[in-house]
Amino acid sequence: MIQIEGNKCDFCGCCVGVCPVDCIEVMESNIEIDDEICIDCDLCVFICPIDVLSNVATEAV
Numbered sequence: 001m002i003q004i005e006g007n008k009c010d011f012c013g014c015c016v017g018v019c020p021v022d023c024i025e026v027m028e029s030n031i032e033i034d035d036e037i038c039i040d041c042d043l044c045v046f047i048c049p050i051d052v053l054s055n056v057a058t059e060a061v
Contacts, residue, residue, distance in 0.1 A: 014044075021037050
């Protein structure tokens with residue numbers, strides 16, 4: 001599961017562009033990830049320029 005760190009997102013939309021299943025929605029002042037659609041590919045985690053996203057499952061290992 002992808003986790004969004006607090007209020008640090010600057011809503012640039014980089015994560016939306018790389019998501020193969022289109023499960024990320026960035027609004028003017030909010031970001032949401034649909035966990036039911038997300039396939040945990042981590043592309044959004046890797047592309048985020050300010051390291052706001054992380055994969056909870058990957059961190060636990």
